[in-house]
Amino acid sequence: MIDAMDKAAGISPDDALFAARRFRPEFVQGAEECRLSVLQPANDQGLARNLRVALARRMAALNADPVLMAEYDVQLVQLDPTEQLRALARGETDLEEPLATIVRHVDLITLTPKKAQASHIALLAQAGLNNPQIVALSELIAFVNFQTRVATGLRLLRSA
């Protein structure tokens, strides 16, 4: 059975790459556990699942990944998003707080992590995020950046 990463990379069970991925069951299982831990955790720390999926959709676009954009679009529609969350997912910046502060941070860390400074974390705290939320948001940002890179690498390998 294919998993989320196979789907993102366009791998089907009869591809050689499907078997090659399973040479590392730890990576297959581990990446899936990570996905669940940031997108549908048992304890969401007050960052709702539809916010998390909307942010993932936004980051898939920042990473120019149309396959993952489409996947997160499908997930978001099923999670009853508000108009604000739909705008956030589309990449808009003119949003209510704390969403406006969150997306400025998400965009910066996705595109230019090198520029991260202490003041950026202070802005999240000023917008009302507590420490568990700051860490959970950081893990979500980092995961989607991991996911888009693995998916891209596997796609290149599949077609090369």
Add this chain to the structure above:
Amino acid sequence: MISAVRLKPLNWHPYIAPVELSEATPEQLDAMKVTPSAKKVSEYVRTLAHDPESYLARTILFNAIMYVEGGLARPDRELGALGASIVNGCKFCAVVHARRHAELTKSDEVVTALYLDKPEALGPRDAAIYSFARRLSAAPSEATADDIAALRSVGMDDREIIDLIHAISIFGWANRLMHVLGHAESGG
């Protein structure tokens, strides 16, 4: 002849207050693997323990990617990690993985070339790995079929390339925690 770059380990400090062990929940203690005989837990681990589910899941995956037996040689995984850390600006991670690469290969040559920004001094295998690591890290769309062809031309098979993709990508993750949630300082 250039002299070897010698890198000293850095110390990392968070921008937010880490979890205090005396106030940690059972789930946090379990994720941090705190036992009566192992009470020393780094600030980094205690910071991430604010969200124990993601910390635990990522730690298991990270350890598999960097340490699992067979497949891509350990120094090659470290070189992928180092390339990502340089692009992503995580000085702490770059120093850790540069030192590990030097230890594993018993040579400072590759690390010296990279710290002096002379990638042209790398051999063909290291050059192919480093170039792919830089491009995939900068933006996924910068990596191309030419990168895969270069890796194959130095003898890497699909399983090794999958290992390398994961080593680079997990630092797209780790760098976005370490460099974002805190900063590195020279050790005392």
